[in-house]
Amino acid sequence: MTDETLHHSEDHENVHHPRRNIVYFIIGSVLVAFALVLVSMSLYISSGAAQLDLSRPGYKAVQNEVEPSDTFVSFPASGEVNNTVIEQFLKLFRKQVKSVDNTDVFSPAALDEQALGLDSPPVEN
Amino acid sequence: MKSVFMSLTALLVATFVLTGLPVFAQDASEAMTDEHIARIKANCQAAMGTIGRIHAYDAPTYINRNQTYFSISDKMMARLNARLAVNRFDASALVKTASNYNDTLTQFRSAYKQYDDSMADILRMDCKRQPVTFYDKVRQTQEERRKVNEAVLELKSLIDQYEQGVESFQIQHAAQLSGVRS
Numbered sequence: 001m002t003d004e005t006l007h008h009s010e011d012h013e014n015v016h017h018p019r020r021n022i023v024y025f026i027i028g029s030v031l032v033a034f035a036l037v038l039v040s041m042s043l044y045i046s047s048g049a050a051q052l053d054l055s056r057p058g059y060k061a062v063q064n065e066v067e068p069s070d071t072f073v074s075f076p077a078s079g080e081v082n083n084t085v086i087e088q089f090l091k092l093f094r095k096q097v098k099s100v101d102n103t104d105v106f107s108p109a110a111l112d113e114q115a116l117g118l119d120s121p122p123v124e125n
Numbered sequence: 126m127k128s129v130f131m132s133l134t135a136l137l138v139a140t141f142v143l144t145g146l147p148v149f150a151q152d153a154s155e156a157m158t159d160e161h162i163a164r165i166k167a168n169c170q171a172a173m174g175t176i177g178r179i180h181a182y183d184a185p186t187y188i189n190r191n192q193t194y195f196s197i198s199d200k201m202m203a204r205l206n207a208r209l210a211v212n213r214f215d216a217s218a219l220v221k222t223a224s225n226y227n228d229t230l231t232q233f234r235s236a237y238k239q240y241d242d243s244m245a246d247i248l249r250m251d252c253k254r255q256p257v258t259f260y261d262k263v264r265q266t267q268e269e270r271r272k273v274n275e276a277v278l279e280l281k282s283l284i285d286q287y288e289q290g291v292e293s294f295q296i297q298h299a300a301q302l303s304g305v306r307s
Contacts, residue, residue, distance in 0.1 A: 048234055048235075048238050050241075051184070051187060051188075051237060051238055051241050052187075052188055052191070054184060054185065054188070058177070058180075058181055059181060059184055061181065062181050062182060062184060062185045063185075065182075065185035065186075065189075066185045066188050066189060067189050067192070069192050069196070072192075072193065072196040072200055073200070074200040074201075074204065075200060075201050075204045075205055075208075076204065076208070077203075077204040077207045077208055078207075078208060078211065079208065080212065081208055081209060081212040081214060081302065082302050082303070082304065083295070083299075083302045083303060085208075086291065086294070086295045086302060089201075089205055089291065090288065090291055090292070090295075092201070093197075093201055093287075093288060093291070094288065096193075096196070096197065096201065097193075097197060097284050097288075099189075099193055100190060100193050100194065100197075100280070100281065100284070101281070103274075103277055103278050103281050105186055105190065105274070105277055106183070106186075106237075106240075106270050106273040106274040106277060107270075107274055108267050108268070108270045108271040108274060110179050110270070111176070111179070111263060111266060111267040111270055112267070113260070113263065113264070113267075115175075116168070116171075116172040116175060116176070116263065117164070117168035117171060117172060118164070118165050118168060118169070118172055118260055118263060119164075120157075120158065120160075120161040120164070121160050121161060121164050
């Protein structure tokens with residue numbers, strides 16, 4: 001092999017290395033992005049954030065059912081304490097807890113086998 | 126030494142046998158008839174539709190409840206407790222109720238998450254191909270929904286307890302609250 005041929009071959013390798021590096025870089029980036037997506041999805045599911053997310057498919061129809069959170073009035077954390085303050089607190093407290101007075105929510109009867117038509121058929125005599 | 130080893134082995138075997146027996150008995154008592162499986166297959170698509178609607182309407186109910194329950198703790202209970210502490214009143218009973226309330230709120234959230242995951246699993250199932258698994262999953266999810274409801278009942282009870290606690294506090298500290306502090 002002549003010197004000229006050797007130089008030519010080295011030049012050829014130098015030309016191809018950057019392209020190979022770009023391919024490695026792209027594959028690496030995709031793998032890192034995939035790993036980050038996996039981590040964020042697992043956090044989204046395990047933290048309970050998914051249960052509060054109504055932008056998920058199938059929840060569009062019920063998005064309007066969510067009440068705005070800024071309607072709840074805060075009781076002042078500082079100031080003197082006397083009979084009037086306690087009365088004011090009790091009045092505000094009773095008013096604001098009214099929305100959660102109903103304890104029928106999440107009643108297990110909604111998933112009753114009979115209501116869903118999944119109970120065992122009646123035995124014929 | 127050998128007899129001790131033999132006794133321990135016998136004890137272990139007996140434990141496994143005795144703990145295993147009720148499980149076998151339960152499985153046997155819940156064996157499904159072909160008619161029941163056929164009924165599940167026939168009605169499961171309609172049941173899936175109902176379950177899907179329940180699942181969709183549960184979400185805003187949970188979001189609203191979770192928000193209000195948190196606000197009751199954060200914007201009412203914690204603030205009154207802090208105000209009483211700053212004014213050097215003994216509000217230990219109220220603090221304890223508020224702490225129990227926060228623990229129950231955590232239970233409510235985790236119970237709902239478990240229930241919601243099970244509902245999503247049901248909706249992904251092919252109920253016609255796996256009718257028995259589908260039926261078992263519905264029953265399990267019903268139990269998980271019961272736990273969410275129990276947490277709701279417990280939270281309501283603690284809200285009432287806190288209100289009664291404030292009323293008791295008012296009676297106990299009537300003199301101080303009227304401005305005659307000792």
